[in-house]
Amino acid sequence: MSETVSKDLHPLEKTLLNWLSEHGSGSDMEAMEGTGMDEGSCRRALQWLFSREMAQVVFSETTVTVELGPVGSFYLEKGTTPELALLEAVRNGISSLPEIQKNELFERAQWGSAMGALLKARILKKSSEGLILNDLSGGVFSAIWSSVYSPASQGETIHLSELDEKVAAEISNRAPKRGKSRAEFVINETTSSVIEITSAGREALESARGKSTIGILTREILASGEWKNGSFRRYQVDIPPSRIHIGRLHPYAMFLDSVRDKLQAMGFQEMKGPLAESEFWNSDALFMPQFHPARDIHDAYYLEDGVEVAPPPRDLGSKVRAAHENGGNTGGRGWEYSFEWDRSLRTIMRSQGTALSARTLGSNPDIPGKYFGIAKCFRYDQVDATHLPDFFQVEGIVLGEEINMRHLLGLLKLFATEVAGATEYKFVPAYFPFTEPSVELHVKHPTLGWFEMGGAGLFRREVCEPMGIDVPVIAWGLGLDRMALLALGLSDIRDLLNPDLARLREMKSTPEKLLGGDENA
Amino acid sequence: MPKIEIPLGDFLPLAGLESTDDLEKLLESLKAELDGLYEKTVKIELNDTNRPDLWTAEGVARGLRCWKNGAESHLDSMADPVAHIDVHSDLKEIRPYIAAFTATGWQVNDDGLESLITAQEKIASSFGKERKTAAIGFYPLDGISFPVRYETTSPETSFQPLGEETEMTLSEVLEKTEAGLKYAGLLSNFQEYPILIDSSGAVLSFPPVLNSHSTGRVVPGDSRLFCEVTGTDWHTVNLTATILACNLEDRGAVISTVEIRYPDGETTVTPVLYADTLTATYKEISGMIGMDAEELDIKTLLSKMDYCGIEVGEDSVTAVMPPYRRDGIHPRDLMEDIVIAIGLNNMTPVLPSEYTVGSAAPVETLARSVKALLVGAGCEEIMRPILTSFDRISIRTRTPEPPIRISNPMTAEYGVVSSTLLPALLEVESSSGHAAFPHRLFTVGEVLCRTGSALCHTQMNLAVSTGDGDFGAVHSILGIICHLRGLEFSLKPLDDPRFIPGRSAAVLINGEEAGILGEFHPGVLEAWGITVPVAGFELPLESLRG
Incomplete structure (x- = not known):
């Protein structure tokens, strides 16, 4: 907290106010010397006091001074400048530059530029006989020596504003802003201010005198009781905190858990099943004919040869086959094609969550019963902003003697209001290979507007009969990815599984935001 | 899911619609979605993979007409065979089935031609498994001398394919033309290739790849057409031919059958019309939809879905699906059409009353x-x-x-x-x-x-x-x-x-x-x-x- 400006005085502020209060006013340089502060601390303390109006500037002045640069100091050591030395040489009858340059007092280039300068100032001129003096006094160059070099040799401060105009102009030319190591002169600008303490400053000082100010409260201060004699330095409480990193659940996992909670609350039991499936459970048991376009080799991932899942029970297999080939005992005529058992046993990565429902139907489910699954599924898609190589599907079934189409619509309505918090919904006829009738649920979400939230239907008899299920079964599935992205403030589905921890740390933990039932959503 | 883009100028009158105002809602009854509405065309996505009849402008238009006006008749009065096709026994392993018909009296216009091409593309690629189980060919009828022979020939046989400047051998067609490269895989296991030749020896087409330039080019103005469908699956071939015949009939053509003579002496007059009859009891219907079926006007409801022969009996209802559909494989399919006709949004949702306990895995x-x-x-x-x-x-x-x-x-x-x-x-x-x-x-x-x-x-x-x-x-x-x-x-x-x-x-x-x-x-x-x-x-x- 040492950098923080507090309403109580920082030790630096207190020192400075003390000095100002003793002297009434003074320049910043005087204050620095008087208090023994370094320049940085003094500036900082002054800024703090200005911002709190405990001190103010009464007068400020910028002074411009001239100092000899490294080259100038060198000339001073020689006792002359190249210009003056060159004039001296001409006076002594040397009339050409090459001759002058033989003199090693200065370098060739220095002689050269000195002559350029003298010619330009018309102090020297070239004639057929060589160099001729035009101005015997040496003009501005003699003036520079007397008004700058001489006082500088005495350690005097030379103010630019006090110099002759021509001299000042020449000096400015010879004081480059860059390359000061080769400069003849250096010009310094300094602003000096006269500062005085304000009444607010006196008050603050008054109240601070005689008390020690406690910064960080330590065990020692508590143990010694020292705090009883001091006051606490006030913290500036409205500055942002520093960022810390905490243990947390992944926001997407939290989103899925909140969906899981919703479905449990509606009386659904969770199903689990294998990631790798036989085509039997993934498709055949769902009455998807083996020639169905969605069963193309390019729509599923097949496992390497020799890796299998356990085959289905033989009699179940025969019944499913009969349902496909001629309808079996289902009351229909089937797909009228030759079912391949080998195809049934091929192992793929589960392509639809409905495979879980098929397995549940085949393992003595509760009647009445409600089931759901949050299943990783795999589709043969290019990965892009809307497709991941594997993704979660949320789906399930409802079994019961009394179940009919109106219950299916009732359930979808419940999903619309409870899961999506939808204000409006509608049902649209749909096609799924394993349900008839089939329905799509379109909802008007408070933020997303109208979107297709899910599909459902009554499982065909060709699905239920081979499993020995005699009661009607609703099958349903929900697409929640768009809601997940919105809940987590994302637009690209790949960001849900981003490997960059820095970006993950920026993801918001607001998974419940879009699920229905949250009054504040 | 197939998507089709069709000209509004053609589609709206065909569907009996004045405007596109209610189109989105109307399409729901066909499990179809309005995918895009443009100045001159409309894009429609068809979600039912078992309804290839809907993958054309005529099919969607028919569905909307029936929804409004009730069932229509289809191919009731096809003329007896005017022509026949002899099928050679060598095709048995390669591409055994063919169905064909003629359509006369409707003059092909630009939109109609485009629709024929859409049907060729959409039905043959998706329902016809990239032309394996069904590929379609259209020809001006008058250039053909019947009987036509559907037989096999050497890859060195040559003809001028549609869209090519010169004659090419069948091998060259597979190696050099766009269609050839795309469909060569269907013939890669065979020494000889299928060909359709008329009695004068003129090549009609090289199924399932390309028609001939001289006999297989339909242009606007033609009013007498010959259509054939070949493939490896009889029902796919026949249903495709039926759908095309219904489409052309809807546009005003008179459809005549074509007799197919197989080498074993059997003959089939195509297209063979399907009439799948479905029966459901009131008990089943009521139990499934949750409404008393006896109080419903099932006759009107099924008529909206283009069923015919609707018989409302003492305790059950029987109805016949139109010939362009073959997806009625269980009484449940009939019941779904009743539900669609009632309108899902006209049914009152209720919650299951039986209590169940939820739990996480x-x-x-x-x-x-x-x-x-x-x-x-x-x-x-x-x-x-x-x-x-x-x-x-x-x-x-x-x-x-x-x-x-x-x-x-x-x-x-x-x-x-x-x-x-x-x-x-x-x-x-x-x-x-x-x-x-x-x-x-x-x-x-x-x-x-x-x-x-x-x-x-x-x-x-x-x-x-x-x-x-x-x-x-x-x-x-x-x-x-x-x-x-x-x-x-x-x-x-x-x-x-x-x-x-x-x-x-x-x-x-x-x-x-x-x-x-x-x-x-x-x-x-x-x-x-x-x-x-x-x-x-x-x-x-x-x-x-x-």
Whole structure:
């Protein structure tokens, strides 16, 4: 907290106010010397006091001074400048530059530029006989020596504003802003201010005198009781905190858990099943004919040869086959094609969550019963902003003697209001290979507007009969990815599984935001 | 799902519509979606993969007409065969089936021609399995001398294909034309190729690839057409021909049958009209829709769906599907059409009244408990895909057991199924060198493992890692988790290529070997481009149940 400006005085502020209060006013340089502060601390303390109006500037002045640069100091050591030395040489009858340059007092280039300068100032001129003096006094160059070099040799401060105009102009030319190591002169600008303490400053000082100010409260201060004699330095409480990193659940996992909670609350039991499936459970048991376009080799991932899942029970297999080939005992005529058992046993990565429902139907489910699954599924898609190589599907079934189409619509309505918090919904006829009738649920979400939230239907008899299920079964599935992205403030589905921890740390933990039932959503 | 884009100028009058105002709503009855409405065309997506009749402008228009005006008659008065086709026995193994008809009296216009082409493309590619089970050809009728022979011929037979300047042999057609390259695979196993030739010896087409330039070019103004469909599946061939005949009839053509003579002496007059009859009892219907079926006007409802022969009996209803449909394979299909005709949004939703108790899967409940402890230990949860690469698991991470491979991966990037979660943590570590340290990461997820030699099983694992942390850092995390779960745990030294020798161990929980823990080998870190020490452990979640 040492950098923080507090309403109580920082030790630096207190020192400075003390000095100002003793002297009434003074320049910043005087204050620095008087208090023994370094320049940085003094500036900082002054800024703090200005911002709190405990001190103010009464007068400020910028002074411009001239100092000899490294080259100038060198000339001073020689006792002359190249210009003056060159004039001296001409006076002594040397009339050409090459001759002058033989003199090693200065370098060739220095002689050269000195002559350029003298010619330009018309102090020297070239004639057929060589160099001729035009101005015997040496003009501005003699003036520079007397008004700058001489006082500088005495350690005097030379103010630019006090110099002759021509001299000042020449000096400015010879004081480059860059390359000061080769400069003849250096010009310094300094602003000096006269500062005085304000009444607010006196008050603050008054109240601070005689008390020690406690910064960080330590065990020692508590143990010694020292705090009883001091006051606490006030913290500036409205500055942002520093960022810390905490243990947390992944926001997407939290989103899925909140969906899981919703479905449990509606009386659904969770199903689990294998990631790798036989085509039997993934498709055949769902009455998807083996020639169905969605069963193309390019729509599923097949496992390497020799890796299998356990085959289905033989009699179940025969019944499913009969349902496909001629309808079996289902009351229909089937797909009228030759079912391949080998195809049934091929192992793929589960392509639809409905495979879980098929397995549940085949393992003595509760009647009445409600089931759901949050299943990783795999589709043969290019990965892009809307497709991941594997993704979660949320789906399930409802079994019961009394179940009919109106219950299916009732359930979808419940999903619309409870899961999506939808204000409006509608049902649209749909096609799924394993349900008839089939329905799509379109909802008007408070933020997303109208979107297709899910599909459902009554499982065909060709699905239920081979499993020995005699009661009607609703099958349903929900697409929640768009809601997940919105809940987590994302637009690209790949960001849900981003490997960059820095970006993950920026993801918001607001998974419940879009699920229905949250009054504040 | 097939999508078609059709000209509004053609479609709206055909559908009996004045405007596109209610189109979106009307299309719902056909399980179709308005995909785009443009100045001159409309794009429609057809969701029912078993209704190829809807994949054309005529089919959608017919559905909308019937929805409004009731059922229509279809191909009731087809003329007797005006022509016949002789099928050669050599086709049996290659492409045995053909159905054909003629359509006269409707003058082909631009939109009608475009619609024929759409039907050719959409039906033959999707329903016809890229022209394998059905491919379509249209011809001006008058250029053909019947009978036509459907036979096989040598690849060196030549003709001028439609759209080509010169004659080409069939082999050249397969090698040099766009259509040839696309469909050559259908014929690659055969020495001879199918061909349609008329009695004058003129080639009509090289099915399923290209028509002939001289006999197979239909242009606007033609009013007498011959249409044939060939393929490897009789029902696909015949249904496709029926759909096309219905479409042309709807446009005003008179359809005449064509007789197909097979080599064994059998003859078939095509198209053969389907009349699938479906019966459902009132009890079944009422039970399924949740409304008293006897109070419904089922006759009107089914008529909207273009059924005919509707017989409303004492306790059941029987109806005949139109000939262009063959998706009525169970009484349930009839019931769905009743439901659609009633209108889903006209039915009152109710909730199931039977009480059921909800529950999460035991492994998910366990995961929640363990995750809560890990978060308390300051760990951040990460999630990565299950499909990953051999490089990540075996090469960089040096996991001893190879993962299960995908035999048809889309890219090597997603070529294997995760068998371990540690590579996911290392991947995050390697992408997060700029994120403030320390990193304490965990992930819980399903992995696919081998059981014995042949079978695979799915298992929920937990993996934890510490970036810029050593053996002791992960050891402490495992220690406190086990302590708070009431589990005895110990480590048994076990060298593993992933870890520094002498700094890895098998994790024993209640005396059972469960997982592995160690400090990653600098070689592994280098392979991942990680510049801080990392330690980690992984075990099946179930081992923490106790």
